[in-house]
Amino acid sequence: MRPENYKPVQHSASHEYELYFGPNHPGIEGNYALKCVLSGDVVQSLRADGGYLHRGFEKIMEERLWIQNVALVPRICVPDPVPMEETYARAVEMLGGLEIPKRAQWIRALMLEASRVCAHLFYFGGHAATMGMYSNMFWGVTDRDLILDIFEEITGARIYHMYITPGGVRRDLPEGVLDRLSKVLDYVESRLPEFDNLFFDNAVVINRATGVGTLTTEQALSWGVTGPNLRACGLPFDVRRDDPYLIYDELDFDIPTETAGDAWARTLVRREELLQSIRILRQIIATLPKVGGPIRCALPNPLAWNVPAGSVYARTESSKGELGFFVVSKGGAKPWRVHVRGPSSMHAVHVLERLGPGSRLEDVAQIMFSLDACPPEVDR
C-alpha cells in the first residue's frame, strides 16, 4: 500500500471491551466459551462460542449399526448419560415396533432416576463451585460416587454404561443390588441436612443466587426452556408425568416447582427433585422383585437389523430438561438421520445469550451452571 493511501482506523472512545470467557471456566461441565462484551464488570452482550466438544455424534451415528449407537449415545452427556441411552433406545423401539418387557422397563426407570440423583448431586456441587465454594463440590462428587458403584455393579461400567439397548437392557440386576442401592439412598438422604447447613441454608449463597439469571414464565416458554429450569418459573411441566414413558404412570411422585425463576429457584427445585427421585427409587426397589420375565425382547441379528422406515421423536425427562431424539430410518442396518434435541443447547445458547446482558461478570458462570447446561450435549 502506498503511504499516501494509508488511513488509520479511527476507534470511537468506548468503555466497552471484549472478554473471551473460557473455554475453561467454573460454569461448565465441559469446555465452552463465551464472548462477552463488558462495560466495567457488567455484561453488555454475550455470544456463546461452543464447538470445543464437537465430536460429530449425529453424523457418526448415521454410519453405525443401530446397535453400535448404544455405545455412542451416553457419551453425548457426561454427567447424565442414562437418559441418552433411554431415549435413543426408545426411538428405535418405536420405529421397530418393539415391546419392552416389563422388567426391563422397571430397570430402566431405576437407572434413569439413579442417574438423576447423580446429576443433581453433581449440580449442587457445581453450582456452589461457581461461587468459589468447593467443599460442596467435593461432597457432591463423593456421594455421587456411591451411586456410580451401584452402576458399576449393574452395568459393569461407572459412567458410560452402554446398558440400555433397544428392546430392554443388556443384563439383569445382580443379586442384592437393590438392598445396596437402598442403603446408598438412606445415606444420601442422611447427608441432605449437611448440604443444607453448608449450602441451602447459607445466607451468603442465598444472597449470591437470588435474583441472578431470572427468567419469566413467558420468556422460558418462548425460549424453549424445559425441565427444572422451567419448573423454577412455576410451570409444572414434566415429561414423566405429562407424556409418560416406561412405567412412570405407575409411580407416585410430585412435580416440585418454584416461582422466582432465578438461579436460586432452580437450585431449590433440584433439591426437591432429588428427594422425589429417591422416593421413586424406593417404589422401584419395592416393586422390582415382583416383576419377573425377560429383560429384553427378541432382537434380530444386529449385523442385519433392518429397522423399518419412518421417523420418530422420542423424549425423556432428563435431569436437565426434555431430551429428545429425532430418528429417521429409511429401512436398513443404519439410521438415516439421528438428531439429538438436548435441553442444554437451548439453555446454554439461546437462554444464556439473553440472560447474560445486564448481569455481572462474576455471575456469568453461576447463571450458566444454574441452567445445568452441559456443553458436550450442546456440541454433540
Add this chain to the structure above:
Amino acid sequence: MSEEHPEGTGRERLENSTTIGEVLEVAMGFEATARDFYASLAGRVSKPLRGLVQELAEEEKRHYQLFSDLRERPDVQEKISEKIERPANDHRFSDYVQLPELGDYPDDQSILQYAMGREHAAMEQYGSLAEQAPAGPIQDLFRFLAIEEMEHKGELEKRWYELVYPSNV
C-alpha cells in the same frame, strides 16, 4: 475250497512235524504257494485290481519272510510265548462272507473274500493243530501261527470294509 489251498496237502506233514524248524518250514511252504498264486493272478486281472492282488502277494511274501526269519533266530521260543500271551480279537466278520469261486474275471471284492477265506482256513488249521499238539514249544508255535493268521485276516477285513462300506452316504 480250491486246489490252490496248501493246507489240505500239508496237514499230514504238519501233524508229523516234531521240531520248530520243521513246522515253520511247512508253514513257509503254505505262504510261498499263496504268494505264487497271487503273483499269477496279478497277471490275469485288469489293471485297477492288479494293485490289490500285488499287495496281497507282497503280504504273503512278508509272512514267508517273517516265518523264515523266525526260524533263524535263536530266541524264537521266547518270541512265540510273548505273542501268545496277548491274543488279538477275532472280529469274525469274514466268517459270514461266502468263499467265492474265483473265476477268470474276479472283482476286487471276490479277491479279498478269497484272501480272507484263506487266512481263516489257515487260522483254523493252526488252531486245531495247537489243540492236538502236546504242551511245549510245538504247541506254542502252532498257537503263534494261528494268532498271526488271525491278525492278517483282521487286516484284510478292514480293507474289505474300507472298500465295501461308504464313508459318507
Add this chain to the structure above:
Amino acid sequence: MSKGSFLRPLKALAYLGRPAVTLPMEPRPAAPNYRGFHVNDWEACIGCGTCAQICDNEAIDMVDIPELKADPLAGIKPRRPAIDYGRCCWCALCVDICPTGSISLSREYVHVGPDLNTYYILPDEKGIHGLNYPKGWSKSPDADLLDLKRQTMGEMEPQERLQSFAEMVAGFTPEAALMEASRCIQCGMCHDACPSHMHAPEYIRALWSGDAEEAVRQIYRTNPFSEVCGRVCTRRCEDACSLGNRGEPIAIRWLKRFAMDSLNHEQVRRIAAEGRELAPSGRKVAIVGAGPAGLTCAYDLARQGHAVTVFEALPHAGGMMRYGIPEYRLPYDRLDDDVDVIASLGVEIRYKTRVGHDISMERLRDQFDAVMIAIGLHKGRSTRVPGTNNENVIAAIDLLRDVTLGVAVDVPKKAVVIGGGNVAMDAARTLARLQTRAYGAVQVELVALEPADAMLADADEVREAKEEGVVIVNSRGPRCCIINGERLTGLETVRCLSIFDNQGRFHPLYDHEDAQVHEGDVVVEAIGQMSDFSLLGDKLTEKLDWNGPRPRIDQDGRTSEPWLWAAGDMVEGPDVIHAVAAGHRAAASIHNEIMVREKTP
C-alpha cells in the same frame, strides 16, 4: 423464603476433626460384572471375526496366527482377535455377539505404560498382563445378540408324504427367508467349508436386502446346480456355520432354494449367460456322463466359448441326482431347469449314447481336443454274506434307478434295508411309498451298523424315515440271508458292539450270540457303490495309472493320459457339491490346456 444463616455453614468445620478418607494404593476390586480388559479362550475361539465386525470403533483386528491350524470343515479360521485399547470403548458388544462365547471382559482395568504398543494386545485366557484376573462381563443367555433359532420350515405330514413322491419340504415363505437371512453374521465359514466355495454370505446378504436376482447371480458364480443343491446338498456350509456353535446354523440350503424359487426360469437363464464368451474358441470337448461333475464342467467350458458335447447313457441328464435321489427330495423338473440352463449355453447332450458301446473312448480322443469322464458310481456293492446271491437281494441304487426310469418294480410286502446312510434312507423311504401305494401299509426294516446317535444319514432323513413308518434297527451287522428253499424270507443280523478299532479304522466287533431275524421278502443292500469302468476298454484301462480302484488324477482332475480328465463321484466319492467343485477344477484345467494347443481338425 428463608434468608439463610451465616453461622450454620460453619458446622462444616466439624469435618476438620473427622478422619481423612484414605484409599489403598492397589486398584480397588472391580464389580463381578465389570468391563475391563478382554480375555479370549483360544480353544473355543473360531476366528470368525464377528467381534471385529460389531466393534463400533474398529478396535478389533483379526490377526493370523501361523501356529494355529485352519479347519474349514469345522468352521475354524487360524486367526484371533487383537484389541487396540486406543480405540476400544468397552461396550462389550463383542462379548454379546460372539458366536462361541470365547471372548469376555475381565475384572482387570489398570494398564499404565509409555509404550503405545503395549495398548495393542492379543488377549488370551490369562488377560492383558497374564495375571489370570477373573472374568467380568461375559456371555449371558438372556441378552445374546445372535438369533440362535432357525426359522421353521413347513413340510407335509407323514401320511400325506407317503401317498406320492411329491416334494415334502415346502420351502421358505418370503418372511421366513428374510428372517433366516437376517440371522447371518457374514463370517464366511460357509464359503471356506463349501467344496465349491459358494458365495453364501453374499447371496444371503442379497436375500436380506430383498434382491433375489443378485442372490442368484452370486449363486451362479460357483454353482450351476443350485435348484438341486438348494434341496439336497450335503451342506458342509451348515456344519461350519459359526452360529452352530451355540445354536442352530443358518439354513443356507433352504435360503439357496428360496433364491432359486424366487426367480422364473428365464431370469435364471439370463443370469447364467451373463459374461459368457460369445466368440467360439474353436475347441471341442467331450464329456462322458451328464451328472453334476460332467455338466458343471460343460457349463464352465461352454461359458468360455468351447463346443461341448456330453455323452449320456441314460435317457435323461442328471446322473445320480436323477437316478439316485428320490423325487420327494428333488423334483425332477427342478433338475430339468438346472440342466436346461446349462444346455441353453450351447452344450449338446447326446442321450442314450453309451460310451464304450456306441462310441469308443479312442474315437472321442481323436475327435475332441479333450475328454472328461464323470461316470459316477452306479453299481451297488454287496455285503456278500451267504444268501446275497438270491434274486430278491437287490442293490439300493438299482431299485432307485428303476423307480426313476419307471420300470415296474415288484413291491415287497416286507422289506429289509441294509445300511445306515442317506442312500439307505432313500431306498427305505421309496419302498415305504411304493408299499403305501400297493398295500396301504409300510413294512420296512432298516438295519444299520451304527448306533442311533452316530448314524451316517442326516438326522432329518432319519427322523423323516421314522415318521414314515420305517423301523430303524441300530447296531446290527448282517450275518446271512435266510433262504427257505429258493425263497428269501429275511435277514439274520448280529449285534455290533463297536465299529472302529483302536486305530480308528472301520472294523466292527460283533456279539455273535446276539442274533436276530428280520423278516422280509426282499433285502436291499445300501452300502458302498462303485463305478463301471468297462467303457474305457482294455487298452485304455491298461494304459491309465490307477489309485486302487479309481483312476489316478492330479489336483486338477487330469488322469495320467494327457487328453483325459476325470471328476466326480468316480474319483472322489459320492456327493453333489464335491462333484460340482471337481467339475469346475477340471474345466479350468481343460481350458488352460486346450487354449495353448493346436485346434483338432
